[in-house]
Structure formats: structure tokens, C-alpha cells
Amino acid sequence: xxxxxxxxxxxxxxxxxxxxxxxxxxxxxxxxxxxxxxxxxxxxxxxxxxxxxxxxxxxxxxxxxxxxxxxxxxxxxxxxxxxxxxxxxxxxxxxxxxxxxxxxxxxxxxxxxxxxxxxxxxxxxxxxxxxxxxxxxxxxxxxxxxxxxxxxxxxxxxxxxxxxxxxxxxxxxxxxxxxxxxxxxxxxxxxxxxxxxxxxxxxxxxxxxxxxxxxxxxxxxxxxxxxxxxxxxxxxxxx
Ligand SMILES: [Ca+2]
Ligand SMILES: [Ca+2]
Numbered sequence: 001x002x003x004x005x006x007x008x009x010x011x012x013x014x015x016x017x018x019x020x021x022x023x024x025x026x027x028x029x030x031x032x033x034x035x036x037x038x039x040x041x042x043x044x045x046x047x048x049x050x051x052x053x054x055x056x057x058x059x060x061x062x063x064x065x066x067x068x069x070x071x072x073x074x075x076x077x078x079x080x081x082x083x084x085x086x087x088x089x090x091x092x093x094x095x096x097x098x099x100x101x102x103x104x105x106x107x108x109x110x111x112x113x114x115x116x117x118x119x120x121x122x123x124x125x126x127x128x129x130x131x132x133x134x135x136x137x138x139x140x141x142x143x144x145x146x147x148x149x150x151x152x153x154x155x156x157x158x159x160x161x162x163x164x165x166x167x168x169x170x171x172x173x174x175x176x177x178x179x180x181x182x183x184x185x186x187x188x189x190x191x192x193x194x195x196x197x198x199x200x201x202x203x204x205x206x207x208x209x210x211x212x213x214x215x216x217x218x219x220x221x222x223x224x225x226x227x228x229x230x231x232x233x234x235x236x237x238x239x
Contacts, residue, residue: 014232014233014234014235014239015232015239016230016231016232016239017073017074017231017232017233018073018229018230018231019228019229019230020071020228020229020230021052021227021228022047022048022049022052022053022054022227023052025047025049027049028046028047028049031046031047031049032046032047034047034071035047035054035069035070035071035210036069036070036071036110037067037068037069038066038067038068038069038110038111038112039066039067039068039112040065040066040067040112041063041064041065041066041215042059042063042064042065043056043057043058043059043064043065043066043067043214043215044056044057044059044067045057045067045068045069045211046069047069048225051225052227053088053225053226053227054069054210054211054225054226054227054229055223055224055225056069056102056211056213056222056223056224056225057090057223058100058102058213058215058221058222058223059215059221060093060095060219060220060221064100064214064215064216064219064221065114065214065215066112066113066114066212066213066214066215067102067112067113067211067212067213067214068110068111068112068113068210068211068212068213069210069211070107070110070208070209070210070211070212071208071209071210072110072207072208073106073206073207073208073209073231073233074207074233075207075233076106076205076206076207076233077172077233077234078172078175078201078203078204078205078206079172079174079175080172080173080174080233080234080235080236081106081171081172081206081231081232081233081234081235082169082170082171082230082231082232082235082236082237082238082239083105083106083123083168083169083170083171083209083229083230083231084167084168084169084170084188084228084229084230084231084238085104085167085168085226085227085228085229085230086165086166086167086168086186086226086227086228087104087126087165087166087167087168087224087225087226088163088164088165088224088225088226088227089126089160089161089162089163089164089166089224090162090163090223090224090225091162091221091222091223092128092133092160092162092220092221092222092223093128093220093221093222094128094129094130094131094132094133094220095130095219095220096129096130096216096219096220097130097216097219098129098215098216098219098220099127099128099129099215099216099219099220100127100128100129100213100214100215100216100219100220100221100222101125101126101127101128101145101146101213101214101215102125102126102211102212102213102214102222102224103121103123103124103125103126103138103145103146103211103212103213104123104124104126104168104210104211104226105121105122105123105124105138105145105170105209106121106122106123106170106206106208106209107119107120107121107145107206107208107209107210107212108120108121108203108204108205108206108207108208109208110208112212113144113145113146113212113213113214114144114214115144115146115147115214116144117144118142118143118144119140119142119143119144119145120140120141120142120202120203120204120205120206121138121139121140121143121145121203121206121212122138122139122170122172122178122199122203122206123137123138123139123145123170124136124137124138124168124170124180125137125138125145125146125151125213126160126213126222126224127151128160128220128221128222129220130220133159133160133222134154134155134159134160135154135155135158135159135160135182136151136152136153136154136155137151137152137153137155137178137180137195137197138150138151138152139152139178139197139199139200139203140200140203141200141202141203142202145212145213146213146214152195152197152198152199153180153195153196153197155182155193155195156193157192157193158182158192158193160222160224166182166183166184166192167182167183167184167185167186167188168180168181168182168183169181169182169183169188169238171236171237172199172236173196173236174236175201176198176199176200176201177196177197177198177199178196178197178199179194179195179196179197180194180195180197181193181194181195182194186228188238209229209231211226
């Protein structure tokens with residue numbers, strides 16, 4: 001009888017392409033060289049090297065406009081990747097005639113995210129508008145990440161709430177499908193809500209991850225930070 005030998009490596013998932021807790025930067029310049037900030041107006045977005053996270057503050061007054069921070073990835077697979085991060089909601093201001101929309105996800109460009117800046121993207125938008133704040137999945141081909149026409153599914157159980165830590169997992173499950181699941185724990189075991197959506201197969205080359213978005217001049221506002229970012233390429237299950 002031939003002995004059956006299990007090869008453990010045969011079943012091993014790929015490893016994370018990177019894991020980021022924002023603790024390793026010796027200076028603001030070193031952090032900004034990796035998580036490249038782009039900003040106009042009075043949006044504040046940067047790695048906070050004192051608190052070891054990536055923070056975004058869109059002000060309720062002043063001239064908020066857009067901000068982005070992205071870091072480069074290596075040739076993201078167009079049909080399989082896993083992105084995880086913790087999102088801590090600091091505060092929001094649910095007023096005004098136009099919304100504050102910021103997205104965490106993957107993009108095919110390190111450009112900013114004004115309404116006229118088109119790019120490919122998949123991720124989750126935090127939208128604050130008069131009377132509500134919500135998380136919504138989004139996927140667009142040659143569009144603006146804050147274009148509501150490319151919003152997919154509203155999370156209705158998990159609502160942005162001051163002080164909450166939520167753990168987001170976005171998976172591109174094929175060229176035309178993706179899922180987003182929100183967990184309550186850093187082990188990604190306690191699921192609070194999940195969405196499955198379709199996307200355009202022409203959404204490709206998502207070689208940057210980070211945050212992007214915009215606000216109007218004196219209206220709705222939001223502040224949050226992300227931490228413990230993990231990215232795995234070419235797989236549809238977390239390593
Ligand atoms: Ca951290
Ligand atoms: Ca495209």
C-alpha cells in the first residue's frame with residue numbers, strides 16, 4: 001500500500017502582500033512617501049505617526065474639498081484579491097445639501113478623487129448626508145469614486161457610529177463579482193453584515209489601495225481612521 005503523505009504547502013494560501021499597522025515610520029516624510037497624500041482645501045488626511053494610523057478629517061466648516069492617500073501594490077489580480085482593514089469612526093456632521101463621501105478600497109490610479117477624476121475602483125464609501133451616515137459598496141469603471149451612480153449595496157445593520165471599531169473585508173471573487181463583509185472583531189470571525197455585488201470586468205489594474213473622497217465647502221463632514229490594513233493578491237480567501 002502506498003503511504004499517503006499530506007503536503008502542507010499544497011494547501012497553503014498565498015501570504016499577505018503587505019500588512020500595515022503604521023508603526024514603522026520614523027518621520028512624516030517617510031510615511032508620506034509610502035501613503036502618498038493628495039489634498040485640496042482643508043481636508044486633513046495623512047498617516048498619523050504619533051498614533052500609528054491613517055486619519056481623515058473632512059471639516060464641517062471651511063473649504064473642504066478632496067483628499068486621498070494611496071500606497072502602491074504589485075500588479076493586482078483583476079479577478080482575485082482580499083483587502084482587510086480596521087475602520088474607527090470618530091465623528092460626523094449630518095447636515096447640508098451635499099454629502100461627504102470618502103472611500104476605502106482599491107483604485108487604478110493614485111490621483112485624487114474629485115467628481116471629475118475618473119478611475120477604476122472597488123471598495124466601500126462612507127457617505128454622510130443630511131440626516132444619515134452609511135456605508136455603501138461601490139465599484140466603477142472610468143468613473144469617480146464619489147459618483148453615486150456606482151454605489152451598489154447599502155449596509156443597513158452596520159451604521160457609522162462615533163467610537164465604533166469595525167473590521168472590513170473586501171474580496172474580488174471574480175472579474176465580475178465582489179463581496180464586502182463587516183466584522184466586529186479583529187479576528188474576522190464575528191460577521192455583522194455581508195453584501196455581494198456585481199462589477200464590471202473592465203475594472204482592472206487596481207494597483208493602489210487607500211482612501212479617497214470629497215466634501216462640499218461647508219456642509220456634511222466625517223472623521224475616521226483606518227488601521228491594520230492587510231492585502232492579499234490572487235486569492236479569494238484570506239491567507
Ligand atoms: Ca496602528
Ligand atoms: Ca477600466
